[in-house]
Amino acid sequence: MLSDMVPGKAVLLAAGRGTRLGSLTADRPKPLLKVAGKPLIAHILGGMIESGVREFVVVSGHLAEQIEQWCATFVTRTPGVTIQTIRQQHLNGTAGAMLAARGLLAGEDRFLFGWGDILMDGANYPRFAAASARADCDLLLAVNDIDDPWRGAAVYFDPEMRVTRLIEKPPPGTSSTRWNCAGLFSTSRSLFDYLDRLAPSSRGELELPQAIAAMIAAGRMVRAFEVQGFWSDVGTADDLAAACAHFDSGVAS
Numbered sequence: 129m130l131s132d133m134v135p136g137k138a139v140l141l142a143a144g145r146g147t148r149l150g151s152l153t154a155d156r157p158k159p160l161l162k163v164a165g166k167p168l169i170a171h172i173l174g175g176m177i178e179s180g181v182r183e184f185v186v187v188s189g190h191l192a193e194q195i196e197q198w199c200a201t202f203v204t205r206t207p208g209v210t211i212q213t214i215r216q217q218h219l220n221g222t223a224g225a226m227l228a229a230r231g232l233l234a235g236e237d238r239f240l241f242g243w244g245d246i247l248m249d250g251a252n253y254p255r256f257a258a259a260s261a262r263a264d265c266d267l268l269l270a271v272n273d274i275d276d277p278w279r280g281a282a283v284y285f286d287p288e289m290r291v292t293r294l295i296e297k298p299p300p301g302t303s304s305t306r307w308n309c310a311g312l313f314s315t316s317r318s319l320f321d322y323l324d325r326l327a328p329s330s331r332g333e334l335e336l337p338q339a340i341a342a343m344i345a346a347g348r349m350v351r352a353f354e355v356q357g358f359w360s361d362v363g364t365a366d367d368l369a370a371a372c373a374h375f376d377s378g379v380a381s
Contacts, residue, residue: 137236138181141225141336142169142244143189143216148363157191159244160198161368164375167198168362169244171375173209175253181240182209185232187225189216221333223323230320238316246311247371248272249357253312256353260314265349267319267340269294270310272359276300277308280361281337283352291350296329296337309337310355318348 146158153161159169173184188195192215199211216228226241233239240260252270260268269291271283282303284293294309322339329335344350358374360367 136181137183137185137233137239138176139185139187139226139229139233139239139241140169140172140244141187141222141229141241142195143187143192143219143225143228144222144245145190145219146245146363149365149368152365152368153190155191157188157195158362160194161362163247163362163368163371168247169195169198170202171247171250172242172244173202175248175250176240176257177206177209178250179253179257181257184209184211185229186211186213186244187216187229188213189219189225221329221331222336223326223334223339226336227320227323227334233317236317238314240312240314242313243311243361246359246361247375248310248312248355248359252355252357256312256314256355259353263314263351263353265290265351267313267315267343267348267350268353269340269350270312270355271307271352272310272355273306274308275306277303277305279308279363280311281309283307283309285352289352291344291352294337294341294344294350296335296341307352310359311361312355319343322346 142159146153160167186199196213199213203211212232214228216225278298278300282295282298282305284305285291322342326334326339360371362368362371
């Protein structure tokens with residue numbers, strides 16, 4: 129069972145190329161694309177800091193030097209916050225990125241983690257952290273309601289919010305759930321047992337959602353938590369424009 133405290137560290141996976149954004153990520157890593165005057169990763173860190181987290185691990189990959197320099201500058205401007213960076217040497221998927229961070233999580237029984245390019249209303253982070261401190265589960269994952277979760281991972285859960293299935297990138301129109309994996313998690317170290325056993329997916333990558341699916345199949349307790357308001361994986365130029373319009377409007381911070 130989780131303690132009544134916010135997990136001590138959070139991991140942000142910020143290594144990917146962001147290929148669907150084309151030229152926008154040719155010379156800038158996706159987490160550094162700006163929305164409302166600040167990079168995507170700054171919005172995420174800000175939300176987690178508001179939740180009480182002060183120690184972070186950021187996994188970089190594509191244009192790693194830029195991520196590392198940004199993190200160093202952020203720390204100098206944010207008293208009380210530390211960020212350790214580590215590179216994913218081979219961009220072999222989100223599970224590979226998490227495995228790269230394992231050595232920096234020694235002594236952490238539980239930790240938060242998330243994608244470094246998912247943007248959501250900031251109020252969700254304190255809500256999620258509070259829920260993670262109360263949840264009786266091995267892993268808590270955020271979900272959001274969308275028309276069709278084919279771009280992410282379809283999440284199925286029972287009335288008690290216990291996740292029964294998670295399907296990574298289902299073909300469009302095949303999901304009977306509207307719930308999408310929202311890219312924010314709280315987990316015990318048991319996750320690494322399943323990451324270690326992964327084989328490459330059909331895309332040739334080590335997919336972190338497949339490890340979570342294996343946890344579910346093994347009977348581990350995985351629960352869902354609904355996030356509210358704006359959410360985007362900022363996967364395309366249109367997504368980026370929509371995020372800028374939303375956050376620049378003053379609707380959210």
